[in-house]
Amino acid sequence: MTLHVWSLYVVAVFLISATPGPNMLHVMSQSIHFGPRRALATMCGLMSAVLLCLVASALGLGALFKAAPRLFDLLRYAGVAYLIYLGIRAWRARISTDDEGPGSPRSGWTLFGTGLLTGLSNPKLIVFAAALFPQFIDPQRAFAPQLAILVGSFVVIESFWYAVYAFGGMRLAAWLRPVARQRLFNRLTGALFVGFGGALLGSRA
Structure with a gap:
């Protein structure tokens, strides 16, 4: 992998990660409800999903999906169902009053698991890992160092x-303390998660 290829990869990942999607929306919503420190467990779950998808892609999962499209469809439908579930839960999320603090605490493992499943059902990550990521690996060069550089770069940017x-x-x-704004945010977040589920439903291996 040349410096030019790596530079293109960094630019692509930076722009893809910056674009709002399920991962970033989940991080923001968890930070709002539980605070940035508690949201670290969510971020670890999301990052674990990123690592799993990228390593699996580099090891040939993308080719497996092309050879067995029904397997991809099975995973895709599971991801769609989970994103829609997140959307419904966000839409119906409890509204807190001004004198209440952050939402009721959840265990770190619960936040991690939710983040992991959200990441694994992320349409952007699935498409990137299956179709784009393998193209940055030069088959004529050592595999392990390239994988380490690409994955490490992704982790830093993400x-x-x-x-x-x-x-x-x-x-x-702070802006969301009024009940009406919380309700609007919950409705918008729920609609976006359902929209991401629709995007995943329309994706192809």
Whole structure:
């Protein structure tokens, strides 16, 4: 992998990660409801999903999906169902009053698991890992160093945007104290998750 190829990869990942999607929306909403510190467990779950998808792609999962499209469809439908579930839950989320603090605490493992499943059902990540990521690996060069550089670069960039969205959520939490704004945010978040589910439903291996 040349420096030019790596530079193109970094630019592509930076732009893809910056674009609002299920991962970033989930980080922001968890930061609003539980605070940025508690949202770290969510970020770890999302990042684990990123690592799993990228490594699986590099090891040939994309080719497997092309050879067995029914397997891809099975995973796709499961992801669609989970995103729609998140959308319904966000739409119906409890509204807190001004004198209440952050939402009721959840265990770190619960937040991690929710983040992991959200990441694994992310249409952007699935399409990127299956179709785009393998193209940056030069088969004529050593595999392991390339994989380490590409995955490491992705983790650094993705972590940066997690922090941006988490602290953005923290600042947004104060604005969302009025009940009407909370209800609007919950409705918008729910609709976006359902929309992401529709995007995944329309994706192809």
